[in-house]
Structures are given as structure tokens and as C-alpha cells.
Amino acid sequence: MSKTVLITGASGLIGKPLTERLIKAGYAVHQLSRNMSKANKGAKIFKWDPxxxxxxxxxxxxxxxxxxxxxxGIADRPWTNNRKQQIIKSRTGSIKLLYDLLKSHPNHGVTTFISSSAVGHYGDRKDEILSEESEPGTDFLANTCLAWERAADKIDNLGLRLVIFRTGVVLTREGGALPKIAKPIKLGLGAPLGSGKQWLPWIHIDDAVSMFLYAIENEEIAGIYNMASPFPATNKTFTQAVARQIKKPLWLPSVPALFLRVVMGEMSRVVLNSNKTTSDKIVESGFKFKYPKLEAALTNIYG
Structure with a gap:
């Protein structure tokens, strides 16, 4: 009998293609949603409201x-104090709800719990190479990830295999950061942000989805893993690579970091923080990236 997988956030950037891949691979998929009309094709939807x-x-x-x-979404709206609380609670509250359900039903058949986190865990670290063992940062992004991961850590108390993926920027034309980066470039207004030297961990959507399936199917995978390509790019290199793909010149000077801080406030950390992550841990476990290099990833997306 094929496995059944329960997914929260199934209609999101990763959740939708992950659901499609799981169903294609023969898995049954249960989906939790506040909106019962948002069921992915082939998935069975259940109501929840964290x-x-x-x-x-x-x-x-x-x-x-x-x-x-x-x-x-981290960058969907300005970071007011209320918005910050919503961002953290939406992550920790959803895990608590799942934890309480599993704890109150000890005869459940769940053996594995896989949770997202983000590379924001590390804060702004310049050129430091960041492994899963690196110390966390101290800004809001880092504190959000710490709270997120600590909530997931409680799953260990249930005796389940726990996997946490610290996700980088997921590259797809369907949403997320890439269309936002590409839009000003298409309009002829593209430019590196800040110094342009800040490191951007990225991953092609196909590799992100594959890593989730890899974690499901390989029971020796447990603990925390960086979900990002082995070759992070600087903001300047990334911007130049996108410009080449859509055949637009970059003629404007870099956008000053001070200007971004004035316009975006604290949320400017989303684009100015530098995270030079390593994916050695997941690679050494046997996972193989389909798109380890940025040019190949972007060529596939825009080709």
C-alpha cells in the first residue's frame, strides 16, 4: 500500500508542485487548508484554522x-510589530496544532515529520561559510527561524523522525522572489542591491521538491539540512545572470543600501543579508542536485 502524506501549505510555492510530484509518484496526499475550495488536483482536503x-x-x-x-509570507507586507507577531505565530502555531493532534491520538501511524525553516536563521554573515552547525543570527529573520525550529523540535518528544530544511530562495516563474527580481530588469530598471556582494542561497523548484521526496524515502535522513544549491551567488552575480536570460542590459548603478533601509525599513534585511550556505551535508548523504549551477537553473526556467 502506498504511503499517505499530509501537507500544510499545499497551495504555496513549494506545496503545489510537491503535491503534484507526490501524486505522480503514487502517494496519497492529504491537504490542510482554511479554504476548502483550494484543494490541489488529486489531493484530499481537510479543514484547519491555526x-x-x-x-x-x-x-x-x-x-x-x-x-x-x-x-x-515574510515579505508580503511591512514589518509592523503586529505583522511580526503574525509571521512567527503562523509558523509556531501551525506546528503546535499538529503536535497536539498527534499527541492526543497516540495510535496514529505517523513516523516522519518534515518541516520548513529558512536560511534567515543565520542572520547577516558576510562571507562566512554557513553549515547547519553555524550559530544563529540575532535579527528578526533569525529569531523567527529559531522560534520555528524550536516549535518543530518538540516533535522529537513524540518519537518521530524529524527533518528540518532551512530553505533558500526558491527559483520558479510561478511566484516567490524570482519574478520580483526579474520585473525591474525587464523594464530596463534592474540593478544590484546594496553592495551586491551579499550572498544569496538559491535552489531550483525541482530540486526543492526532490529534496522533500528524498527525505521521505530515505529514513536515515534526520535533523537539519540547508536546502540550497552547492553554489550560492552574490546579489550582483544573480542579477547579472537573470539579465542575461531575459536579454536586458544592466545600466543603472547599484541601489544604495541606505536607500533600501529608508524605503523598506527593517524588512531591507531580506535583500541585504548575506548567507553563504553550504549544502555539503545533504550532498554527502547521497542527494544529487539536478540544477547545481545558477546558469543551468535559470536556463531551464526561462528556456
Whole structure:
């Protein structure tokens, strides 16, 4: 009998193609959503509302793997104090809801819990090479990831295999950061941000989805892994690579970091922080990237 996987955030940037890949591979997929009309094709949808701490307990029927992708968008709206609380609570609250459900149903069949985090865990680290063992940062992004991961750590108390992926910028034309980066370039207004020297960990959507399947199918995979290409790019290199793909020149000078801080406030850290991550841990476990190099990844996306 094929495995059944429960996914939160199934209609999101990673969740939708992950659901499609799982179903194609023969998995049954249960999807949690506040909106019952948002079911992905082939998935069985169940109601939940983390803000109200409600979840349909039948969502874990026959489930062996839980994948948690839930969380408010980091850069969707300005970081007011209220917005910051929403961002953190949307991540920690969803995990608590799942934890409480599993704890209250000790006869469940779940053996594996896979949760997202982000490379924002490391803060702004310039040219330091960042492994999973590196110390966390101290800014809001880092504190959000710390709270996110600490909430997931409680899953260990249930005796489940826990995998946490610290995700970089996921490259796809369907949404996320890439279309936002490409838009001004298409308009002839593209330019590196700040010094342009800050490191940007990235991963092609196909590799991100494959890494989740890899974690499901390889039971020796446990703990924390950076979900990013072996070859991070600087902001300047990344901007130049996108410009080449869409055949637009870059003629403007870099956007000053001070200007970005004035316009974006604290949220400027999203584009100015430098994270030079290493993917050695997941590679040494046997995972193979389909698109380890930026040019090949962008060629596939825009080709």
C-alpha cells in the first residue's frame, strides 16, 4: 500500500508542485487548508484554522508522513510589530496544532515529520561559510527561524523522525522572489542591491521538491539540512545572470543600501543579508542536485 502524506501549505510555492510530484509518484496526499475550495488536483482536503486552533482530526487517518510548509509570507507586507507577531505565530502555531493532534491520538501511524525553516536563521554573515552547525543570527529573520525550529523540535518528544530544511530562495516563474527580481530588469530598471556582494542561497523548484521526496524515502535522513544549491551567488552575480536570460542590459548603478533601509525599513534585511550556505551535508548523504549551477537553473526556467 502506498504511503499517505499530509501537507500544510499545499497551495504555496513549494506545496503545489510537491503535491503534484507526490501524486505522480503514487502517494496519497492529504491537504490542510482554511479554504476548502483550494484543494490541489488529486489531493484530499481537510479543514484547519491555526489561528482558531482548529484541525480536522481525520486528516491524519492512514498518514505516515507530515510535511509542514505553513507560514505567512515574510515579505508580503511591512514589518509592523503586529505583522511580526503574525509571521512567527503562523509558523509556531501551525506546528503546535499538529503536535497536539498527534499527541492526543497516540495510535496514529505517523513516523516522519518534515518541516520548513529558512536560511534567515543565520542572520547577516558576510562571507562566512554557513553549515547547519553555524550559530544563529540575532535579527528578526533569525529569531523567527529559531522560534520555528524550536516549535518543530518538540516533535522529537513524540518519537518521530524529524527533518528540518532551512530553505533558500526558491527559483520558479510561478511566484516567490524570482519574478520580483526579474520585473525591474525587464523594464530596463534592474540593478544590484546594496553592495551586491551579499550572498544569496538559491535552489531550483525541482530540486526543492526532490529534496522533500528524498527525505521521505530515505529514513536515515534526520535533523537539519540547508536546502540550497552547492553554489550560492552574490546579489550582483544573480542579477547579472537573470539579465542575461531575459536579454536586458544592466545600466543603472547599484541601489544604495541606505536607500533600501529608508524605503523598506527593517524588512531591507531580506535583500541585504548575506548567507553563504553550504549544502555539503545533504550532498554527502547521497542527494544529487539536478540544477547545481545558477546558469543551468535559470536556463531551464526561462528556456
Amino acid at each position: 489561528a482558531e486552533m482548529y484541525i480536522d482530526p481525520h486528516c491524519i487517518d492512514n498518514v505516515s508522513v507530515v510535511i509542514n510548509l505553513a507560514g505567512e
